Amino acid sequence: AAVLTAPRRIEIQGFEKPRLGPRDLLMKVRYCGVCGSDIHLWEGHWNPPYPLILGHEFIGEVADAGGEALAWRGLEMGDPVAVEMIIPCHRCDWCRRGYYNLCVTDDRSIFPGNGAQYGCNIPVTRPPTALWGGYSQFLYVPENAIVHRLRGNVDWKETALVEPLAVSARAVKRGGVRSQESVVVVGPGTIGLMAVVAAKAAGADPVILMGTRDSRLELGEALGADGSVNVTEAREPVEEVKRLLGGSGADIVFETAGTPSAQAQSLKMARRGGRVVLVGLTGGRGLTIEPDSELLSSELDVRTSYLSAHAYQDAIKIIRSGRFDLDKVVTHIHPLREVDEAFRRFVSREGDAVKVLLDPWPSNP
Structure with missing residues (x-):
């Protein structure tokens, strides 16, 4: 060991x-x-x-x-x-x-x-x-x-992803994703990529992935994302996401990168009355927000999702489907x-x- x-x-x-x-x-x-x-x-x-x-x-x-x-x-x-x-x-x-x-x-x-x-x-x-x-x-x-x-x-290689997929499947449950709702996933690490998969499996449409590496964003699209934004290349990443969504913010934003900057961006990409689900662990780094303008006046519903309870069977079902x-x-x-x-x-x-x-x-x- x-x-x-x-x-x-x-x-x-x-x-x-x-x-x-x-x-x-x-x-x-x-x-x-x-x-x-x-x-x-x-x-x-x-x-x-x-x-x-x-x-x-x-x-x-x-x-x-x-x-x-x-x-x-x-x-x-x-x-x-x-x-x-x-x-x-x-x-x-x-x-x-x-x-x-x-x-x-x-x-x-x-x-x-x-x-x-x-x-x-x-x-x-x-x-x-x-x-x-x-x-x-x-x-x-x-x-x-x-x-x-x-x-x-x-398939042992694919099934080795069951735990991170279950983490993302729980987050999708916590977000209450419904068919045809728009989703943004921030962070194309494994959890973010699995959030794309879990959101598409739940019927989300469209799903937009944000990140800093083109190779990860391309992988996300291969897994089902309907579009992507490279935050290092877009002059206004938040506005670019809104453009892809037809001018408004997302129904649900999943923050999986675990950085204060990504968390702050996530709050700005949700539509008025939308939901933001914080999934990524930050390693102890804090987040500073201005509640009046960023939360209260838009009545954002900010939730967290921790680990994978009651989501393994969902993950196993997705893997077994062969869809992704x-x-x-x-x-x-x-x-x-x-x-x-x-x-x-x-x-x-x-x-x-x-x-x-x-x-x-x-x-x-």
Whole structure:
């Protein structure tokens, strides 16, 4: 497994397979995606609990199971599965209300006041195993984890996008996208590209993508965006977006870039009475707005969307539909031992890198 031991320091370490409880599983990780959140943790943002195994965009198959687990979950050995990154406690008020992405578990082995999240806030010292992240050959799946069986033939590369697609599918739900509503997506990273896909799947029309790199914008159009605006080339990017929308702002704007400037732009691109959904994490950077002119007088509805609760099945359905050429999003695959090189490529965007996957088993098909 690739273990983050300090800021910008990852070590390959070996661990014993865990003893499984009656309803626990062990998943063989086929692929795990590199995410911008992983880079934030690698850089030391958010005070991660060292040492920990990074990785929350994983996909795999059942490798071992406790005595009751297969029957209880309706699975068989070798079944392909998607495991959600959130491990709800199922006890707190938020879990009982269905908002398990807002879980506030009282487990003191992780961040107080936060739910358990694979690859983000669970140290390798947490019992009963170290295998709490996807940068590993195996992943421990406790009884309270949420597991989705994947049916039929599985394209592992495309299905490795299920977590970021679920994040975007939840955002689309939070935005309340309806058929024929206009959408602007700010930021053509993986989450932004998946927001294009999820919005089109929900019936949005048109969908406009904003960003700074022509190659990403072209990819967004290949995935279904009806138009795009390069903010570094347009003299007035906001006005150009409005022009593409027939002169008015968008019904819904999804901000996925996670920068204060992108958030400020998003508020200006929504129509009067429109909705703005903030999705991108900023790494602690703040946003300054003028509420009277930018929010109140336009009666904007500003919402946030956090993680992927209740959206995995939507993402799986989109992948299974075959409507979108998601294979184009996965641009590079590195063996797990090349995690430093994978991070370098992801950060530098070398070779027009978009989604970079780590392969714990380099002989994967």
